Structure formats: structure tokens, C-alpha cells
Amino acid sequence: MTAPGIHTYTEINGQAEALNAAWNQLDQQQDWILQYLNNDLFDEIIFIGSGSSYYQALTMASTCRAWLGKSATAYPSSELLLFHKQAAPAHRNYLAIGVSRSGESTEVVLALEALQALPNWSIAGITCYEESTMAQLADCLVSPNGKETSTVMTKSLSSMTFMMQAAIAKAAGREDLLAELAGVKEQAGQTVRDADAFIHSLVQKQPFLKYVYLGMGSLYGLSLEACLKIKEMSYVWTEAYGTLEFRHGPKSIVEPGTLVCLLLSEQARAYELKVAREMQEYGAFVVVLTAQKDEDTSFADAVFEVGGGGISDEARAVLYLPALQFMGYYTALSLHADPDSPRNLTQVVKI
Incomplete structure (x- = not known):
């Protein structure tokens, strides 16, 4: 029998390694940044997630607005799945970025599937599991060391948030912000x-x-x-x-x-x-x-x-x-x- 909380404790303590792995992985996914964050086709970027993934989506959207100067917002996955007309008015071009540690959360997968079928919508994602359903459905950034045993999200959340922020800084061409993030990593x-x-x-x-x-x-x-x-x-x-x-x-x-x-x-x-x-x-x-x-x-x-x-x-x-x-x-x-x-x-x- 393992001690209570041993997985959670280990994963909280693994955040520095997870940030570093996400930073290195991003170097291999420059095309993702160009195709999605630097794409002038999109009038607005909408980050979607559920639970912890929605909360980090709020930080991702805030960072996107501040650093990239693009219209960006965040919604729970269920809002875009069931109320997309209320969340996103027609006649604009949208990029929906799904946020999911496992890439298997039903609400985010169903939302991306539904949005993909609509005109003027494109989809992408960020996850910790490269073989997940979401990663097969949408082109995803992958935090390779964000995988967790514990139920609660810890290093997965920090590494995905950090990875998306680094992607936004790269898309903005802001070497000063990348230097700040490198310092955070250290x-x-x-x-x-x-x-x-x-x-x-x-x-x-x-x-x-x-x-x-x-x-x-x-x-x-x-x-x-x-x-x-x-x-x-x-x-x-x-x-x-x-x-x-x-x-x-x-x-x-x-x-x-x-x-x-x-x-x-x-x-x-x-x-x-x-x-x-x-x-x-x-x-x-x-x-x-x-x-x-x-x-x-x-x-x-x-x-x-x-x-x-x-x-x-x-x-x-x-x-x-x-x-x-x-x-x-x-x-x-x-x-x-x-x-x-x-x-x-x-x-x-x-x-």
C-alpha cells in the first residue's frame, strides 16, 4: 500500500522538469505556431476546456490578448458544444483550441468535432497525451512530461500553461518575453x-x-x-x-x-x-x-x-x-x- 498522496506530491515536485520538457518540445512544433497563432485568417482565438483545463484556458487567453494583441477568450467546453451561437457570433473566423490533459474529456472532444463541422471554424489543441482522441482529431501541442497518475492536475496544468505562453511569445516575436519565460523555467x-x-x-x-x-x-x-x-x-x-x-x-x-x-x-x-x-x-x-x-x-x-x-x-x-x-x-x-x-x-x- 502506497502512502496517501504520494503521486500528487511527486507530480507537484516534478514541475520544473515538466516545464523544461515543454520548452524543448516547442522547438519541434514551430509549424503549429505559424499555422495557428500567426494565422491572420482567424478573427478570434477561443480556448476551451473543462474544470482545471478551463481555468488555465483563461490564463492562456489573457496572455494571448496581452502579448499577441489578438482577440482571444476562453469558455468551458460545454458552452461551445451546446451554446456556440451565444458564445461566438456568426460571420467571424474562429480558431478553437481545446485544452485537455488526457485529450479524452468528452466535452472538449465533442465540442471540437461539432465546431470542425461548422463554416468559419478551425480547431487545434494542447494536451499531454500525443495518442489521445483529441490529438487524433486536432493538431496539438504536446507537453511530454505532463502525464500524471494522480486524479488532480498539477504539473500537467503548469506545463501546458507555460508551453502555450511560450508559443504565444514566439508568435509575437518577443525575445524579451521568451527571456522572461526562460527565467521562470530556471x-x-x-x-x-x-x-x-x-x-x-x-x-x-x-x-x-x-x-x-x-x-x-x-x-x-x-x-x-x-x-x-x-x-x-x-x-x-x-x-x-x-x-x-x-x-x-x-x-x-x-x-x-x-x-x-x-x-x-x-x-x-x-x-x-x-x-x-x-x-x-x-x-x-x-x-x-x-x-x-x-x-x-x-x-x-x-x-x-x-x-x-x-x-x-x-x-x-x-x-x-x-x-x-x-x-x-x-x-x-x-x-x-x-x-x-x-x-x-x-x-x-x-x-
Whole structure:
């Protein structure tokens, strides 16, 4: 019998290797970048996925808009499968990029099949399994070291997000952004190690009744993913919001025993820290994940430096993930749940 969570723990710790493998693989898939991201035929790029794959699709779309300057958005796969007219008005040319770790999620496969049959639609994808149904259906980027045994997504999500961001930077011809991502790749191993120790200590010292994750821009999708990691692994109810949106009603749930975890951007740093201070005044235990500590973060109950100071929020995005994943992992263990075998869940969702 294996120890509870051993696969999840191993895969969280494998993120640096997965990022490196994705980076090297992209060198072999330059044609994909030219055919899809650099194709002026498409008026809009729509990233689709389900669950964690949808949340990383939000970050991919945000990065595409910021770096490539193209119209891009993200939807759950089911929206494009069942409500494509509401999501994408006719008379435009679309590229739908399916996002799926396994490449077998029914909703994304059915959505791509349906869209492929429509006029003015082209399809592509990104996955970790090159022989999957989605990879046979659509031309896919492949994160070769993203394959996982655990049900929950960890290194698969970080490596696919990173790989798509690198593809977008290449499509934009931005050597400065590629240099930022190369730095992230080198930083990732240290960030994982530091996050392990930081979150382990935090969970041991401080029990929480509620969990709230806040993020904006390219980090909003990752705040949703952080929320899901807690739910999947530990079954604790949690929520995620855009940082400033949280002040418009939802903040009423904050009280002593509430963890508020802020994925701090540099672009909106002062605004977001003002929200965090307010939540602390209501009794929340505030954790700030940031590129760099400074006097403005000293009020927080705990601060974790993810690294990547001086680079764009988009490029730094995957460095927030290890701490968020370890939060789910160590919270699960503290509640005697097995992160490798979450109840009611399977690695591939089929309908």
C-alpha cells in the first residue's frame, strides 16, 4: 500500500522538469505556431476546456490578448458544444483550441468535432497525451512530461500553461518575453521547494474554516484553479473571485477563521493590497503570494515570494501554482483525506 498522496506530491515536485520538457518540445512544433497563432485568417482565438483545463484556458487567453494583441477568450467546453451561437457570433473566423490533459474529456472532444463541422471554424489543441482522441482529431501541442497518475492536475496544468505562453511569445516575436519565460523555467525548481516548506508549516500551525482566493488579470484563472485544488483534495468549501470584485458583496463571508489568499499582481499591486488589508480588518488571515516582499506586504499574516521579480505578471503565472497546489495537498492530509484518490472524481470525465 502506497502512502496517501504520494503521486500528487511527486507530480507537484516534478514541475520544473515538466516545464523544461515543454520548452524543448516547442522547438519541434514551430509549424503549429505559424499555422495557428500567426494565422491572420482567424478573427478570434477561443480556448476551451473543462474544470482545471478551463481555468488555465483563461490564463492562456489573457496572455494571448496581452502579448499577441489578438482577440482571444476562453469558455468551458460545454458552452461551445451546446451554446456556440451565444458564445461566438456568426460571420467571424474562429480558431478553437481545446485544452485537455488526457485529450479524452468528452466535452472538449465533442465540442471540437461539432465546431470542425461548422463554416468559419478551425480547431487545434494542447494536451499531454500525443495518442489521445483529441490529438487524433486536432493538431496539438504536446507537453511530454505532463502525464500524471494522480486524479488532480498539477504539473500537467503548469506545463501546458507555460508551453502555450511560450508559443504565444514566439508568435509575437518577443525575445524579451521568451527571456522572461526562460527565467521562470530556471526558477521553478526553487519555487517548488520553497513552497513545500512554506505551505507545510502554514497548514500545521493554522487551521481555517473558509478559504478564499483572489486574483486578477492572468492570475484570475489560477485563483479559480487554487479554489478547485482545495475542493478536489480536501473537500473543504472555498471560493475564488477577482480581487476587487470580492469587495462588492462577497466580502460579507469574511470572519475570523477565514483564509484570504491573494495572488498579487504587479500591475494592480497597490489596489489589491488595499483589498487584502480590508479583509484582515474583518478578521481574515491574509496570505499574500507575490514576486517580491516589500514594506507594503508587511501587514500580511504570511507572505510567500514566488520569484520572478521584474517580469510580467503573465510570464510569472505558473510560479504561483506550487504553493496553491501544496495548500490543497497539505490541507487534505491534515483532514485525513488522500489527495491521490479524491471522492467522486476520475482522471477523465466522460458523458
